[in-house]
Amino acid sequence: MAKQKTLREEFTKGIIKENPVLRLVLGTCPTLATTTSMESAIGMGISAAIVLVCSNIVISALRKVIPQKVRIPCYIVVIAAFVTIVQMLVKAFVPSLDEQLGVYLPLIVVNCIILGRAEAFAGKNSVVASAVDGLGMGIGFTVALIVISAVRELFGAGSLLGHALLPFPAMTIFVLAPGGFFVFGLVMACANKLAEMGGGKKAELGGCKACPMADTCQKLAKGDACEKEGKETVES
Amino acid sequence: MKNSKVKEIVVPAVSLFLICAAVTALLALTNQVTAPKISQLAVETENRTKNEVLADAKSFSDAKSASLDGSEYTYYEGLDGSGKIIGYVFSTSAKGYGGDIDVMVGIDSNGVIKGVSILSISETAGLGMNAKNDSFLNQYNGKSGELSVIKNGTPAEDEIQALTGATITSKAMTNAVNIAQNLYTQVGGENDG
Amino acid sequence: MKIFFSILLTAILTNNYILSKFLGICPFLGVSKKLNTAVGMSAAVIFVMMLASAVTYPLNTFLENHDLGYLQTIVFILVIAALVQLVEIVLKKYIPALYASLGIYLPLITTNCAVLGVTILNIDSGYSFAHAMINSLGAGLGFMVAMVMFAGVRSRLESCQVPKFLQGLPITLIAASLTSLSFLGFTGLVENMFA
Numbered sequence: 001m002a003k004q005k006t007l008r009e010e011f012t013k014g015i016i017k018e019n020p021v022l023r024l025v026l027g028t029c030p031t032l033a034t035t036t037s038m039e040s041a042i043g044m045g046i047s048a049a050i051v052l053v054c055s056n057i058v059i060s061a062l063r064k065v066i067p068q069k070v071r072i073p074c075y076i077v078v079i080a081a082f083v084t085i086v087q088m089l090v091k092a093f094v095p096s097l098d099e100q101l102g103v104y105l106p107l108i109v110v111n112c113i114i115l116g117r118a119e120a121f122a123g124k125n126s127v128v129a130s131a132v133d134g135l136g137m138g139i140g141f142t143v144a145l146i147v148i149s150a151v152r153e154l155f156g157a158g159s160l161l162g163h164a165l166l167p168f169p170a171m172t173i174f175v176l177a178p179g180g181f182f183v184f185g186l187v188m189a190c191a192n193k194l195a196e197m198g199g200g201k202k203a204e205l206g207g208c209k210a211c212p213m214a215d216t217c218q219k220l221a222k223g224d225a226c227e228k229e230g231k232e233t234v235e236s
Numbered sequence: 237m238k239n240s241k242v243k244e245i246v247v248p249a250v251s252l253f254l255i256c257a258a259v260t261a262l263l264a265l266t267n268q269v270t271a272p273k274i275s276q277l278a279v280e281t282e283n284r285t286k287n288e289v290l291a292d293a294k295s296f297s298d299a300k301s302a303s304l305d306g307s308e309y310t311y312y313e314g315l316d317g318s319g320k321i322i323g324y325v326f327s328t329s330a331k332g333y334g335g336d337i338d339v340m341v342g343i344d345s346n347g348v349i350k351g352v353s354i355l356s357i358s359e360t361a362g363l364g365m366n367a368k369n370d371s372f373l374n375q376y377n378g379k380s381g382e383l384s385v386i387k388n389g390t391p392a393e394d395e396i397q398a399l400t401g402a403t404i405t406s407k408a409m410t411n412a413v414n415i416a417q418n419l420y421t422q423v424g425g426e427n428d429g
Numbered sequence: 430m431k432i433f434f435s436i437l438l439t440a441i442l443t444n445n446y447i448l449s450k451f452l453g454i455c456p457f458l459g460v461s462k463k464l465n466t467a468v469g470m471s472a473a474v475i476f477v478m479m480l481a482s483a484v485t486y487p488l489n490t491f492l493e494n495h496d497l498g499y500l501q502t503i504v505f506i507l508v509i510a511a512l513v514q515l516v517e518i519v520l521k522k523y524i525p526a527l528y529a530s531l532g533i534y535l536p537l538i539t540t541n542c543a544v545l546g547v548t549i550l551n552i553d554s555g556y557s558f559a560h561a562m563i564n565s566l567g568a569g570l571g572f573m574v575a576m577v578m579f580a581g582v583r584s585r586l587e588s589c590q591v592p593k594f595l596q597g598l599p600i601t602l603i604a605a606s607l608t609s610l611s612f613l614g615f616t617g618l619v620e621n622m623f624a
Contacts, residue, residue, distance in 0.1 A: 025598065028458065029542045033451035062255075067248040073510060074255050080503035081259040085266050088499060092273040095281070102358050103549050106502045110542040112455065172363065172401070177449045178610040185602030189595050259503065267499045333444070335554045358553075360449075401616065 014136030041149030049138025056134035289342030289351030364405035440567025453543030475569030
């Protein structure tokens with residue numbers, strides 16, 4: 001057991017050092033899909049952050065009650081509950097956001113940041129620490145989305161938060177799918193550069209230890225290990 | 237032995253079940269609170285949109301339904317101050333690129349389109365979503381008769397300039413408007429005389 | 430018949446789940462280094478997508494008939510998770526050959542947003558059951574096409590000299606961007622084929 005971190009560290013790590021999108025490379029689907037405009041990026045960031053904080057608190061509170069064997073289904077149920085609640089609230093109070101996020105709103109359920117934090121943190125730590133961790137990660141997620149969406153909206157639609165800014169015609173490609181991958185790649189490269197200057201490591205998919213599927217994922221990523229892997233499992 | 241079996245199977249199953257039950261109760265509660273709000277919101281949007289697409293009307297009749305090609309559509313009669321019908325608002329839909337596009341079309345008693353507005357749309361951001369822009373929607377105003385979509389050139393009287401890179405969306409929108417016009421000839425014709 | 434092809438081709442080419450809807454990016458980036466893993470993963474995804482759609486579609490009808498539409502998300506994700514587990518057990522026990530090739534990918538699929546995505550989108554798009562199944566097949570095949578193509582791109586990328594600044598994930602994402610760009614060329618294809 002490593003020594004206890006202060007709450008402050010738990011909070012700030014999610015924003016910079018362990019930024020879920022740019023450092024841990026989690027939640028790439030919503031990152032790419034909802035950054036077409038800053039408005040929807042902020043909406044997605046806040047919705048996911050609310051779900052993250054709430055599910056972290058509940059899972060942490062229940063961590064002694066939930067049996068080890070069924071913990072993943074339990075986490076999924078708790079997360080799905082909060083996602084549905086957020087979905088209903090958004091539908092009732094911010095219908096324009098519901099229209100923008102569409103299917104990606106219910107898909108917060110499978111956002112691996114949330115299940116990842118439940119598994120890696122909330123299931124093992126106190127309620128307060130988990131809440132702070134969730135808040136930090138949620139803010140980190142939102143910040144990353146805002147950065148990417150600002151670039152995409154500025155160049156793709158010539159505006160920021162809906163206010164027209166660019167004097168020349170916008171390049172629609174930035175708000176289309178290829179632009180999403182492209183801007184994400186460049187922002188990731190910048191984040192790597194910054195991390196390098198700060199003495200940190202590059203972001204890698206292999207670094208997704210926070211993801212509950214990381215084990216399988218990494219085994220597969222290694223490629224050559226995978227054929228053996230398959231046979232072994234059958235024999236056992 | 238028996239005890240360990242209880243621990244291994246029953247306890248996890250029961251706790252998972254309890255969590256599910258608690259969650260369902262919580263969701264039912266939230267639904268109770270938000271469902272009326274959501275449906276109220278839908279009604280409000282509809283009312284606002286009705287006024288947008290047929291601004292001349294002072295009030296609207298209750299929802300009526302008409303059928304066309306086997307599908308049921310809702311429409312409203314737009315009334316002036318004295319209760320005379322001055323136009324209709326049709327609620328129609330057509331399949332776009334990312335699902336159904338629901339629109340409301342206002343048509344006056346001469347059969348001229350007064351306004352088109354989108355109730356729900358989920359097209360590609362930056363392309364099909366531009367259908368929401370006034371510059372596209374206003375093309376329909378003042379037109380009448382079967383409309384079609386063109387991609388290049390100057391649109392003629394019965395043509396709509398397609399959105400760049402979003403022909404499917406443009407066609408879907410135009411289909412929805414054409415449905416409304418067909419509905420108009422069906423329900424409006426008899427009141428014309 | 431026309432509509433079946435139109436739905437199928439739309440899901441594979443113009444509305445590719447990975448490259449234009451951004452669903453299933455994690456496996457797309459994580460499991461696409463080698464061609465054989467890419468194919469194995471995609472086969473498992475096609476299988477689970479079809480199965481999940483076949484099970485969730487009637488369930489949704491049931492939920493809506495009982496005014497329980499708000500339970501959709503939670504029911505769908507639980508059913509998919511349980512289904513994946515069940516398939517894993519059944520395959521392991523009865524069809525070990527298939528398990529050897531698909532089994533290891535199955536746990537990855539539970540939290541794959543493409544699977545949950547396709548089941549929800551089937552409902553949202555108002556498809557009939559047959560159309561929903563075709564759409565799921567198309568989504569899965571589209572997943573496979575994108576994975577296989579991208580595996581090819583990545584194997585070329587490995588022998589390239591990449592600026593240090595872009596090495597690793599950034600260049601992978603930019604390669605994905607170009608792959609996605611090539612799929613943008615299909616826009617309008619389906620519509621003009623069946624217009």
